Amino acid sequence: MRLKKLGSFGAETSDFDAPFQEIWGAFFASQVLVFRNLRLAPEAYLAFARKFGRAEPHVIDQFHYPGHPDILILSNVQKDGKPIGLADAGTYFHTDYSYLDVPARCTLLYSRQVPSKGGDTLFADQYAAYDDLSRQTKNLIENLVALHHYGNRDDLDKNSRTVASVLSEQQEGKMNWVKHKVARKHPITGRTALYAVSGSSFGIEGMPEDEARGLLDELKRHATQPKYQISLKYGVGDVVIWDNASLLHSATLTDPNDPRTLWRITIKEERRPS
Ligand SMILES: [Fe+2]
Numbered sequence: 521m522r523l524k525k526l527g528s529f530g531a532e533t534s535d536f537d538a539p540f541q542e543i544w545g546a547f548f549a550s551q552v553l554v555f556r557n558l559r560l561a562p563e564a565y566l567a568f569a570r571k572f573g574r575a576e577p578h579v580i581d582q583f584h585y586p587g588h589p590d591i592l593i594l595s596n597v598q599k600d601g602k603p604i605g606l607a608d609a610g611t612y613f614h615t616d617y618s619y620l621d622v623p624a625r626c627t628l629l630y631s632r633q634v635p636s637k638g639g640d641t642l643f644a645d646q647y648a649a650y651d652d653l654s655r656q657t658k659n660l661i662e663n664l665v666a667l668h669h670y671g672n673r674d675d676l677d678k679n680s681r682t683v684a685s686v687l688s689e690q691q692e693g694k695m696n697w698v699k700h701k702v703a704r705k706h707p708i709t710g711r712t713a714l715y716a717v718s719g720s721s722f723g724i725e726g727m728p729e730d731e732a733r734g735l736l737d738e739l740k741r742h743a744t745q746p747k748y749q750i751s752l753k754y755g756v757g758d759v760v761i762w763d764n765a766s767l768l769h770s771a772t773l774t775d776p777n778d779p780r781t782l783w784r785i786t787i788k789e790e791r792r793p794s
Contacts, residue, residue, distance in 0.1 A: 614719025
C-alpha cells in the first residue's frame with residue numbers, strides 16, 4: 521500500500537481497501553495511520569475497527585452511540601441545551617485505557633465535524649523517548665512497575681478543562697488501581713517503550729510517593745519534548761488509528777462554540793496470559 525509519512529513517525533494513505541495484513545503491518549510500523557476523507561456508516565466503521573481486536577465501550581456510557589456502545593461520541597455540540605457527546609476529552613498527554621488491567625491496543629477516531637480552528641491531536645513517540653534514555657536511566661527503570669488509576673495526575677480539579685473526563689459516582693466505583701511496567705515491551709512488535717509516564721501513573725511500586733512522583737515527572741518531561749511529537753490535523757471523513765502501547769497523545773483545546781464531532785472506538789490488547 522502507498523504511504524505518505526507524517527513526520528518522524530505516522531503515515532497517511534488512501535488505500536482503505538488494501539488487504540488487512542498490509543494495513544496491520546503499516547499500522548504497527550507507523551504507530552499512527554490516517555485514512556483521509558472516508559464515508560462510513562457506523563456499522564462499516566465498527567467492522568473495520570474490529571479487525572484490529574476486541575472493542576470495549578468506554579466507562580463514560582452516557583455518550584455511547586445509540587445502539588452501538590463500542591462507539592463513544594466526542595463532541596462540543598449541544599442539542600436542545602444538552603451535550604450530544606463528551607467535550608474536552610484527553611487534553612493532556614496520556615495513553616488510552618492505561619487505567620485498566622488490560623489496556624488499549626489502539627484507538628480509532630472518525631472525524632465527522634471539524635472546527636474552523638485547531639483541534640489537532642498531538643502524538644509523542646515513546647519508542648524514541650525510551651531509546652534516547654541514558655544506560656543508567658534504562659537500568660534504573662528496567663524492573664519498575666507503575667501504579668495507575670483513572671485520572672490526570674497533573675490536574676485533579678474537576679472544573680478544569682484539562683482534568684480527565686469527570687466520572688459519575690457509579691462510574692468511579694468501577695475503577696481500580698492497576699499495574700504496568702514503566703519500560704514496557706510492546707505486545708506486538710516486542711520493542712520497549714516508555715508507557716503512560718504521563719496521565720494515569722500516580723506512583724511506583726515499592727518507592728516512596730515523593731520519589732516516585734519525581735521520577736515520573738522527570739520521565740514525562742523527557743517523553744513529551746517537541747522532538748518526539750507530531751501534530752495531526754483533521755479533515756471531515758478522516759479516520760485515524762493510533763498505537764497506544766508506543767505513544768502518548770493529547771487533544772488540544774478548541775473554542776467551545778466552534779463545532780467538532782468525532783466517533784471513537786477503542787480496541788483492547790489481548791488478555792494477559794494467566
Ligand atoms: Fe485519549
